[in-house]
Amino acid sequence: MLTAILTGFIFSILLVFVGKFFKGKLSILASIVPLGLFLYFFQFIAPIADGEVITRSFQWIPSFGVDLGFKLDGLSLLFSLMITGIGFLVFAYTSSYLKGHEYLDRFYGYLAAFMGAMLGLVLSDNMITLFVFWELTSISSFFLIGFNNTNPASRKSAMTALGITGIGGLLLLSSALLLNNITGTYSISEMLSMSEAIRGNEFYAVAVLLLFGAAFTKSAQFPFHFWLPGAMKAPTPVSTYLHSATMVKAGIYLLMRFTPILGGENIWNYTLIIVGGITMLYSAIHTLFRTDLKGILAYSTISALGILVFLIGLGTEEAFLAAAVFIIVHALYKATLFLVTGIIDHQTHTRDVTRLAGLNKIMLPVGIAGILAAISSAGIPPTIGFIGKELTYEATYHSETIIIISMIAIVLTKILLLYAGFVAGIKPFTGKLPEEHKNVKAPGPIMWIPPVFLATLGLVFGIAPFLIEGALIKPVVTALGGDASEIHLSLWHGFNLIFILSLITIGVGTTLYFIIKPSEKLVAAAARYNKISPENILNLINKGFVQFSNFWTNFFQNGYLRNYISIIILFMVVLVGYIMIGNTRFVIDYNSLSKITVYEITTTLILIAGIFYTVFTESRLAAVAAMGVVGLSICLIFVFYSAPDLAMTQFSIDTLTVILFVLVLYKLPKYLKLSDYKTRVRDGVLSSVFGLIITVLALEVLSEPVSKQVGEFYAANSYVEAHGKNVVNVILVDFRGADTLIEVSVLSIAAVGVFGLMKLRLKMRDRKRYADTSLKPEKKEQ
Structure with missing residues (x-):
């Protein structure tokens, strides 16, 4: 059964390499694929009529309860025969209707992919699998509806159909997650045995409405119906296959499949x-x-x-x-x-x-x-x-x-x-x-x-x-x-x-x-x-949503990094501050804290002096040097608390950062033009409140009982499982490998962006325009 579903996708991929073979007089041979699938499903009519239900299951993501489970009963057999039978006739019809078309092979590829997606949808016995194929039908239908891509109306119709059915797909996924929360399974067959429990659950109505949203958008029910007449911009074989016999009935199938469960x-x-x-x-x-x-x-x-x-x-x-x-x-x-x-x-x-x-x-x-x-x-x-x-x-x-x-x-x-x-x-x-x-x-x-x-x-x-x-x-x-x-x-x-x-x-x-x-x-x-x-x-x-989005973007994403940072910090202050005020158990045990030494006081005073000098100096280079003093002070604090590896890392990064800043700022004006007094006061208050909250949080964390369970786990398993003696390195590379990979990916993307900016060469008129607008793009371009 899995092979039958994948046949359409495999044929679609093969057309990338042998597509020219299906452009000429032999294009009708493409109809052999749906005909073979129709004959395959036709053989199941007798056993299904006798009451047999055929199931197949293949492991996919067992840890999340997601498998490639398929079920062939009377309902899925009827739809499978329609998908392949009418598909065969549409494939044959297309060979004459689009005869000589430059992209006939591409059209067959889209049709085959859609056929495979529809078969996967009606045969799926797992809601996540069903969702995946549901989305594949939307994507493949997007290419079919917009096949005449030089026509603006076709492109618009394809986008509208994808937007409406895409929203339905999101609702279907939400319904699947909610039903899984109720039943503990994604299996549709297992849900059938729990139908009474589902109907009695407090979230039953929400799950039903989400499922309705998916079905109504796909099957063009009022008021989501308008995408279907617009999709008629597609070639007639598409209208025949998608909009009369298969895709629009996917929503009908969904309702029929879940009627015994939710009805x-x-x-x-x-x-x-x-x-x-x-x-x-x-x-x-x-x-x-x-x-x-x-x-x-x-x-x-x-x-x-x-x-x-x-x-x-x-x-x-x-x-x-x-x-x-x-x-x-x-x-x-x-x-x-x-x-x-x-x-x-x-x-x-x-x-x-x-x-x-x-x-x-x-x-x-x-x-x-x-x-x-x-x-x-x-x-x-x-x-x-x-x-x-x-x-x-x-x-x-x-x-x-x-x-x-x-x-x-x-x-x-x-x-x-x-x-x-x-x-x-x-x-x-x-x-x-x-x-x-x-x-x-x-x-x-x-x-x-x-x-x-x-x-x-x-x-x-x-x-x-x-x-x-x-x-x-x-x-x-x-x-x-x-x-x-x-x-x-x-x-x-x-x-x-x-x-x-x-x-x-x-x-x-x-x-x-x-x-x-x-x-x-x-x-x-x-x-x-x-x-x-x-x-x-x-x-x-x-x-209206676009206008609101423009306003939102222009207000928050205005091109100034300092504003982005201020908004993020303000959000954190409000959120964390609200939680701290409402938490009656938020208590700091000062007796558990170690005594403050003269070295710590001296280093802290140097650090504060560096911060104030950075804020109030009018020299760019002096500000960079003062930030270096702040970084070195933090290095000393790490040393005081027995973290020489962190101190060395901080020292290396801070030194490199200072050097890079000096090189970057070397050709810029020597003196800064600072913001107005009100802005500086606002930023100072915000940063002080944020620092206070972080300080209180740190003190509260230090007052909590220390649990050594996690540390003992890493100490015991780092060498045995990851074959590394440095526990910190093992955590970063092995136990947090995915996290580190994402961090590396982010840095790589940022590097590509920087490289692109360095290679950017603006035309003279563009330079003049941006210079006249103080390097701020016009609103319509944001």
């Missing part, structure tokens, strides 16, 4: 019902006001995702059954419509539905695929879409949660989705062919076979639903904690209220299709309300 409580059910209900109806209404085929499909996709969230929120076995069927229904018809849209755009160079008609005369197979997909999306028999719609109505009608409002919302949504499906799948192919498209040519078979195949499956599964009933649907319901023994899919459920609602949906939706014609007037009418749209509101919040 059943009011906060879970009602939140999903409300958010899903608002999303499905809001986005369905938006399809009325779009003329771009991808825009129509994008909003209908968001609406379909809202329906799935709504069904999961209902929490009944009927709702789980409806959700499982609708996942397949939506993947088949929406992937078909996206592929059809890509063909239309590729051949006619437009996606404006007001300019499209009569294309059936040119590309009949594509028209057949589009019409079949539209019929399935409308829920018209004998397609699988009809079964899915009936199950959705039944689940809503038999639920005990706000039935009337829920029924009205779901029926209106289905009517509007029927309209959207007809506009996207039927309108471009019926009517009179416009004059501008008279010379349009039919696409090659590699482009039209995938949508025809998917649309045909929607018809076949509708006529013979038993093909997926036991193999896919029942295992999914079982994985969600339901009883699948009584499930039986059929095309005819009898003449009842549900069937009447289906007839109303078809009748009203069809009438709506003939009455409302897509037009620019409708687009303009919707544009009037953009000011109150979630996207615009979040953009305003983002602008």
